[in-house]
Amino acid sequence: MVVVALLFATALAAAPQIDSVYGPLPVFELHSGFWINLHHRLYEAARQQRSAAPAGSAKSGKSAKPVLQVAPGAKPALTGPEQRAWDDAVSYYAANYADKDLLFSTELVLLKNQLGDFETCDELSGAKKRTCDAGLPGKLTQILEGAAPVYRAHHWLADDRANRAWIKRVAPLVREQGVGLSHRLAEIYQTQWPNEKIRVDVSAVANAAGAYTTLDPLRVTIAGTDARNQGAAALEVLFHEASHGIATPVEQAIARECRQRDKPIPRDLWHALIFYTTGEVIKPVMDTEGDAASDRMVPSGSGGSDASQGGKHSSEDGDYTPYAKREGLYQRGWENYLTLLTRYWQPYLEGRATFDDAIAHMVSAL
Numbered sequence: 001m002v003v004v005a006l007l008f009a010t011a012l013a014a015a016p017q018i019d020s021v022y023g024p025l026p027v028f029e030l031h032s033g034f035w036i037n038l039h040h041r042l043y044e045a046a047r048q049q050r051s052a053a054p055a056g057s058a059k060s061g062k063s064a065k066p067v068l069q070v071a072p073g074a075k076p077a078l079t080g081p082e083q084r085a086w087d088d089a090v091s092y093y094a095a096n097y098a099d100k101d102l103l104f105s106t107e108l109v110l111l112k113n114q115l116g117d118f119e120t121c122d123e124l125s126g127a128k129k130r131t132c133d134a135g136l137p138g139k140l141t142q143i144l145e146g147a148a149p150v151y152r153a154h155h156w157l158a159d160d161r162a163n164r165a166w167i168k169r170v171a172p173l174v175r176e177q178g179v180g181l182s183h184r185l186a187e188i189y190q191t192q193w194p195n196e197k198i199r200v201d202v203s204a205v206a207n208a209a210g211a212y213t214t215l216d217p218l219r220v221t222i223a224g225t226d227a228r229n230q231g232a233a234a235l236e237v238l239f240h241e242a243s244h245g246i247a248t249p250v251e252q253a254i255a256r257e258c259r260q261r262d263k264p265i266p267r268d269l270w271h272a273l274i275f276y277t278t279g280e281v282i283k284p285v286m287d288t289e290g291d292a293a294s295d296r297m298v299p300s301g302s303g304g305s306d307a308s309q310g311g312k313h314s315s316e317d318g319d320y321t322p323y324a325k326r327e328g329l330y331q332r333g334w335e336n337y338l339t340l341l342t343r344y345w346q347p348y349l350e351g352r353a354t355f356d357d358a359i360a361h362m363v364s365a366l
């Protein structure tokens with residue numbers, strides 16, 4: 001197992017960075033794709049331009065002009081034509097997409113998926129290679145192909161490197177814990193985990209939440225540089241996002257119970273529930289991982305290994321703080337949900353209640 005992993009790592013290191021898929025891993029298929037990253041960069045720049053433009057107060061030092069930040073070590077400045085191509089692309093995105101939501105706009109979801117599927121192509125028009133005709137509207141193709149060399153020359157290397165670093169950090173956790181966690185979550189949600197690996201696009205930027213998931217096909221987009229998605233949280237974010245695709249039975253059960261009791265369906269209860277559940281399922285795993293990691297750290301540490309030997313297992317509650325708690329999600333209007341989940345859902349997670357009873361109790365206590 002170790003040997004295989006090592007061989008693979010060597011092969012990967014030696015290969016030119018043209019393969020946008022990292023793997024093989026269980027459960028997830030992690031991508032760092034050029035077009036998807038460009039798309040999210042342009043979308044973000046367009047949103048910034050839009051929010052910087054209208055207010056009319058010239059006071060803030062913020063310029064409304066879209067600027068492509070130059071990565072360290074890249075070519076220093078955009079040439080005139082490069083800047084124009086980039087500005088055109090941002091303006092196009094501002095006019096056509098900035099008001100639409102990456103998650104809720106069908107148009108943006110389809111575009112994102114299409115750009116993911118064409119990640120190995122260096123064009124989208126099919127002019128050089130027929131199989132690289134992504135079938136996008138002509139103007140959009142022209143805009144993206146115009147912005148592509150600019151992005152490639154000035155920012156893509158840094159973005160790709162950051163995406164791959166994120167993937168590399170989370171990959172061992174996925175390899176060790178992915179299958180177990182997927183089985184556990186599927187069992188909790190009384191469903192099947194998808195047979196096919198879930199595609200995850202790691203992008204320099206994503207939406208405001210730092211990650212989002214679109215269905216049919218189930219695909220996850222995660223911002224690899226988002227502070228909320230780092231360290232141990234990376235694994236939780238992966239499984240939280242994937243849960244969006246598999247927790248439908250929970251959503252349906254909540255709706256059913258609400259209808260039976262003539263209650264309005266609480267919009268976010270199921271979402272709070274998958275946050276809570278992922279956190280609870282990940283916690284013991286991460287606490288063990290944390291111990292294992294500190295075991296590995298001890299020998300290279302600065303002496304005092306005896307002291308740390310005793311210390312590392314001492315916290316019985318463990319150290320991992322689930323995402324929703326850490327990011328204060330329950331304090332933003334979900335306090336009641338947290339109470340319900342702790343009182344009625346937690347017993348189900350511990351095998352002391354049935355799924356149906358847990359949901360029924362939560363809904364009747366609403």
Ligand SMILES: [Zn+2]
Pocket residue numbers: 240241244271
């Ligand atoms: Zn979510």
